[in-house]
Amino acid sequence: MSTLIVNEETYPLPEDPRTTLLDFLHQHLSMFGAKKGCDHGQCGACTVLLDGERINACLVFAFQLEGKSVTTIEGIAKKTNDSDAKLHPLQKAFVERDAFQCGYCTSGQICSGVALLGELAAKNPSAVTCSADYSQKEDISERMSGNLCRCGAYPNIVDAIEDVIALEPQ
Amino acid sequence: MNPFSLQHIKHTQDINGLSTEDGAKYIAGGTNLIDLMKLQVETPSQLVNLSQWEDEQSITENDDYFRIGAMVTNTALANYAYHQPSLSLLSQALLSGATVQLRNRATTGGNLLQRTRCYYFYDTTKACNKRQPGSGCAALTSMNRIHAILGTSDDCIATHPSDMAVAMMALDAQVSLTSKTGEVRNIPLRDFYCVPSTTPHIENVLKDDEVITAVIIPKQRHGTQYYRKVRDRSSYAFALVSVGAGLVLKNDTIEKLTLSFGGVGTKPWYPASAIRVLTGATFSEEVLDLAIDAELADAKVYGSNNFKPDLLRNTFKSVMHSLYEHQRENGDHEGALYEN
Numbered sequence: 001m002s003t004l005i006v007n008e009e010t011y012p013l014p015e016d017p018r019t020t021l022l023d024f025l026h027q028h029l030s031m032f033g034a035k036k037g038c039d040h041g042q043c044g045a046c047t048v049l050l051d052g053e054r055i056n057a058c059l060v061f062a063f064q065l066e067g068k069s070v071t072t073i074e075g076i077a078k079k080t081n082d083s084d085a086k087l088h089p090l091q092k093a094f095v096e097r098d099a100f101q102c103g104y105c106t107s108g109q110i111c112s113g114v115a116l117l118g119e120l121a122a123k124n125p126s127a128v129t130c131s132a133d134y135s136q137k138e139d140i141s142e143r144m145s146g147n148l149c150r151c152g153a154y155p156n157i158v159d160a161i162e163d164v165i166a167l168e169p170q
Numbered sequence: 171m172n173p174f175s176l177q178h179i180k181h182t183q184d185i186n187g188l189s190t191e192d193g194a195k196y197i198a199g200g201t202n203l204i205d206l207m208k209l210q211v212e213t214p215s216q217l218v219n220l221s222q223w224e225d226e227q228s229i230t231e232n233d234d235y236f237r238i239g240a241m242v243t244n245t246a247l248a249n250y251a252y253h254q255p256s257l258s259l260l261s262q263a264l265l266s267g268a269t270v271q272l273r274n275r276a277t278t279g280g281n282l283l284q285r286t287r288c289y290y291f292y293d294t295t296k297a298c299n300k301r302q303p304g305s306g307c308a309a310l311t312s313m314n315r316i317h318a319i320l321g322t323s324d325d326c327i328a329t330h331p332s333d334m335a336v337a338m339m340a341l342d343a344q345v346s347l348t349s350k351t352g353e354v355r356n357i358p359l360r361d362f363y364c365v366p367s368t369t370p371h372i373e374n375v376l377k378d379d380e381v382i383t384a385v386i387i388p389k390q391r392h393g394t395q396y397y398r399k400v401r402d403r404s405s406y407a408f409a410l411v412s413v414g415a416g417l418v419l420k421n422d423t424i425e426k427l428t429l430s431f432g433g434v435g436t437k438p439w440y441p442a443s444a445i446r447v448l449t450g451a452t453f454s455e456e457v458l459d460l461a462i463d464a465e466l467a468d469a470k471v472y473g474s475n476n477f478k479p480d481l482l483r484n485t486f487k488s489v490m491h492s493l494y495e496h497q498r499e500n501g502d503h504e505g506a507l508y509e510n
Binding site: 018039044047053054065066112115116127130131141143145146 | 171173175176197199200201204205208217219221245249252261262266268271274275404405406506
């Protein structure tokens with residue numbers, strides 16, 4: 001049977017091949033953490049991790065991910081033995097920096113930010129690193145440009161990500 | 171979204187003898203096709219799923235060329251090219267396109283075949299000869315700020331949106347195609363795309379029974395390279411104008427020029443006239459003007475995009491001056507204009 005792993009649990013692929021990953025998460029698994037914003041890959045509210053890399057869940061059919069492993073915002077917090085969820089350092093930083101207003105885009109922002117930390121650790125380039133002088137804030141903004149939000153919380157999101165980078169120097 | 175059936179390719183040899191319906195489409199990353207299917211611009215009756223096609227998910231190289239499998243993601247290619255001085259133009263172009271989320275899914279083959287972002291192509295209530303041949307072109311007399319000035323026709327002025335293809339064209343890339351009968355042919359990327367003329371729905375020379383299997387980039391010196399993209403916001407936007415260039419300078423003579431334009435043509439634009447004027451010439455302001463004049467001789471503007479010839483001229487000259495200064499100060503330099 002064709003399957004897909006979501007947050008370490010294995011699920012059968014949906015019968016209808018038209019089902020996007022985002023709709024699969026919502027309608028089949030009742031996981032509503034990844035949000036449906038534009039549904040066209042333009043806002044990043046649906047960002048999830050695919051084998052550790054961030055993708056737009058709205059622009060991929062579930063059948064394309066057969067055998068792959070997806071992590072949503074529900075899986076970012078690590079489960080502890082007493083089944084309490086332990087927040088990821090970036091989730092804590094978002095709380096401490098008040099890096100959201102309405103919060104609708106926050107799960108996508110956090111998934112994106114978690115992947116970003118891995119990309120920095122792997123020394124992956126961005127468009128900004130092709131410039132002569134650039135700041136870490138500019139680099140973070142460039143890397144987070146696939147997550148749009150009108151709430152004006154951008155500086156706090158960048159600050160929160162910088163806080164976590166400072167915790168673990170790259 | 172309309173229902174569709176599924177087929178799968180797992181190995182390159184599966185293309186041989188593949189039987190598909192008339193309305194079949196190949197789906198690689200899906201970042202453009204799924205978007206178009208949601209909007210009913212694309213309504214395939216069948217999808218051929220390439221997700222498990224592992225043979226073409228890697229980059230290989232030998233003494234003569236780099237071979238990039240069709241299923242290599244834009245992220246993987248950008249990261250690889252970043253560490254290859256002769257491919258720095260390609261890395262910069264890829265990183266300037268879309269977002270990390272999209273680049274993680276988008277593929278080399280899919281990127282070459284992505285469709286225009288012309289508003290009227292996307293809006294099924296509007297006339298578009300590319301989407302529906304013979305229906306007319308709403309862009310000619312409407313909002314055409316993002317539209318082409320080179321290679322246009324009375325039937326279509328849509329731009330090709332790819333940054334990657336612009337860089338690959340400058341780097342003399344070839345597209346490797348495999349047919350269902352097993353025949354392989356390599357087409358220079360410069361000959362791969364078609365100008366719209368009276369058939370804007372035919373965008374390239376890919377035959378119905380062919381699949382892109384790889385892109386081949388010969389190993390050559392391109393000197394100092396720079397991809398400059400001008401757009402309405404600093405990230406996540408298509409180019410209004412882009413210039414990809416590589417310069418090898420000997421004293422003040424332009425020994426070799428690698429050049430291509432994005433955002434201005436109905437296909438990734440190879441400026442043969444400008445290159446002819448510049449190659450072997452002594453670098454000067456006057457010769458830059460002569461070169462861009464030659465390239466813009468056939469340019470047409472359509473109202474809202476009247477600014478594009480000047481924007482192209484200025485961007486081109488600015489890029490050339492940057493490369494010239496870098497080459498003057500760093501003779502025999504190979505790689506990105508800015509290196510960190």
